Amino acid sequence: MFDFDFFVSTLSPIARGLEVTVEITLAGTGIAMVLGLVFEVLRRSRFRVVRWPVAFVRDFIQNTPLLLQAIFFFYVFPEYGLFKLSPFVSGIIVIGIQYSTYTSEVYRAGIDGVPAGQWQAARALNFSRTDTWRRVILPQAIPPVLPALGNYLISMFKDTPQLLVIGVLDMVGVAKAIGSENYEYTEPMIAAGIFFIILSFLASLVVRRLESRFGAHL
């Protein structure tokens, strides 16, 4: 039977797990937003020696599972003396890099959406490449894709429990610990699920606002 008192008692530790989940999501989003853009801009480099490796690395990351990347990053690499980091930091890096491959696709759509005439105008005014990107192209490419980036933020939020495999105690991690202590998973898992629903819903409201704000330009 559903034990309501037990359910309530799980809320406070799981809320602390929620903190971890949110921190990983926010830091991971930071990485994904920046690195995704770097990937996409480099993929458009004039130089093949830049373009090709970047495209390869990106495809490689995109086509392997997050779970496997986490395991390699946290368990395998340190055996060779690489990246001896805490589960929390490893989790942020792995999930951030994984999602940067998705965000780079989003940026690609945004950049493709900028009319060729804008590039030409920038060149006619003799902008440097850097200024062309910074002053002309990106300010037009990014706002329309903010909603799409926001949607990836939400799925990243929901992907964080996968980091359980490297021992990150996020919401689901905490719920699982409580469950195994008490031989009863129903209440803690329901509690974690409810937190997920509430936060995802709030985030989707933000995304919808972004859509109504910027979507019109698309």
Place this chain on the structure above:
Amino acid sequence: MAHIFEPEDIAPTAGAGVRFDNVHKAFGKLVVLDDLSLEVAPAERVSIIGPSGSGKTTILRVLMTLERPDDGYVYVGDQLLWHMQRRSRLGPVRRDGKRWHMQRKVTTVDANEQYLRGVRGQLGMVFQHFNLFPHKKVLDNITEAPIRVGGVSKDEAVLRARELLSMVGLQDKAGSYPASLSGGQQQRVAIARALAMQPKVLLLDEVTSALDPELVGDVLGVLRDLAHETDITMLIVTHEMRFARDVCDRVLFFDHGAVVEQGPPEKIFSAPDSPRLQQFLRQVLER
């Protein structure tokens, strides 16, 4: 504190000449510039007319470094546009077939971006579809390049931008976004934006073609003033025959990648020699 527009504000330096030497350009099998040679004198106003798809615009695009020619040389002033001279390291060279000297060899190679930026500064372009930056206000559209590229201080750039705006009759639109302007107003802003960089050569690519007929006059009026009051060299690709006749020193009739006939406007429009030009003028003037 109204600023009175002085011609030297726009073109403090004299216009520069432009030269094409056997320039060739093809897109796949379609030849758009067929060994084209032409020369435009400093401060000359030349309009280029011809059927659509005849490669007129490509002339401007090659000059603006938007399109790299396949072959031939392009000069702006006395500077090569698409090529630069590179001096090799000091090495032994045999002179007169007997003595060896240490000498640097000068070779002509494809221009790199750094070199292009140096030459490109002499050119300005106004596009058929304006290509204003939609995310920037009118004033910022004009000041962005002088500040970022020209190294002009913000105050000075703003001052000049306001003068240019009043010259094109849009002083009250400085704070507007391009989207809120009519096509004719946007194009006048685009002209001001190009002039803000003080080009020696202004390239005008069908600047009235995308405009509603009643808005064409304002844009042409601005260009007419510009032609009368400055020494900027102007290359004008246009379908406005009257404008070509009024403003230009010379008209080039261009077809299939080559200049078919050229001369002063009176001659071209009143007494064309070649049958192709005669036919073209009949088609255009009948509309």
